[in-house]
Amino acid sequence: MAASNAAGVSSAGVLLAGGGAEQRREWALLLGEWGHGVRQASDLKSALEMLAQERPKVLVWVSEEPEDDQKESAALREIVASCPLLPVIMAPARRDASRALELLRMGAWEVLPWPQSQTAIKAAVSRAIRFEGTSLSIAPPPHEPSNRAVLWGLAAVALAGLLLGALSVRRAQLRREAIRRAGAHWDIPYSHPSSLAFDDGGFWVSDWYTRTLNFQRKPELSLARVVPLPRETPIGIGFGGGFLFTSDTRGRIVRHMKDAGFTPLGVYRQEAYGTVGIAYDGLFLWTVTKHTLYKRILDADLSVVESWPYSGQKAASLTFDGESLWSLDAGAGELIRHRLDRPGEAAARIALPEYKAGDYEPVGLAWDGSRFWTVAARKTDGGAGAPRARIFRHAVIEGQVR
């Protein structure tokens, strides 16, 4: 294969995996001539090891034999599970449209048609490098009433006149209001969420497995940004005082600058094992572990002022709504309100019907100024194609909107 031109040169990394040594050498030469930095992995194991160390912008999996379906599928499944947001380009050794579609549904970003042309390789890699997460945009169809419905409508209007019209308008208003107040959910493309926080028009979701913070922009909750936290395995996040606070599996609480990469500013010396929820009330930083609620001051040690046994079964997260602290009780599938003057007591308990079936484990809670949102991971497999994680918008709670 000979390279064509060097337009659109990029220093972005491509991890080239699978295939034979000679095959990879040809591909690497080609990609290199187009300006892509290329690393090579001979098999799935070394590819996963490389992914754990340094994240490339694109992974290209080359198949050596036309009968490599099983190996191809296994590799794709492992890579997607390990790095769900990494664009994976599959280069099978035969052309089969049904098989290509199957790979796309399994999570491949693109499947190159065999024999792979330079034009197709270049186009796919170039587009994949710019990939930052995308969503299928669905346009709502207009209401198209049937002829029968139109006739009935006309008859009704003729018979009932203005009074009925006025009633219909009121009914529509009530329906819109009911929809506005109702709950909803959004599936998210990563599988191991650990916490949720609201900031700047959207939600940040930490994913402990990929060690990333993922920004889901409102109102569509499309994935707009992914920020890696390579040195942490985040299990709790919270904004406050112009900073982002994260807690990790090593018992550390880290303060981050709110810049594009959430630059770490410092690690607090005091250990805080099992901190799953962080909330700031404007003065104190509140943290919660499974069974204990802590009130801390923002000094160099993040000193604990006071602590209380948690008033629910199993705390999963914490948020502040401007008046009270709210915790997410994953054990009971409830929200618990804690008054700031008596935080150890449950001032109110609100059941979340979304968790009644027990399919999802709630792990994060956030308040967006008008209602509560949670993020959850699926407990059961749910079958092929079932969403692994989900963000829930909860129905407006009476008296919640001030």
Added chain:
Amino acid sequence: MSSTCVTLPVLIEFEPGQFRREAWGRVERLSHRGGTLATLAPIVPDERLRLSFQLWGQSFRDIPCVAVEAEKDADGYFQAEIAFQDEADRRRLAKLLWDILSR
């Protein structure tokens, strides 16, 4: 309103007289009337295609459509604005989209 965070993989078949093998791509914007298709397979304006895809557990097979507009983008992908031709398909899709959006 509910939304998935992936684009929709589709199987593309061409008119029999064109003697072209089936291809694949992704629909990036979808309405009951049509959508935007991105694919490595060359597509020209006014070309007639048949699309098959699965959406929200429902299968749509051999949906006839026409590429109203088509052009190659800077990366080398063909971006086509497609319009579904069959009223029955449009109605079925409209109903499903309403179901999805009202979840």
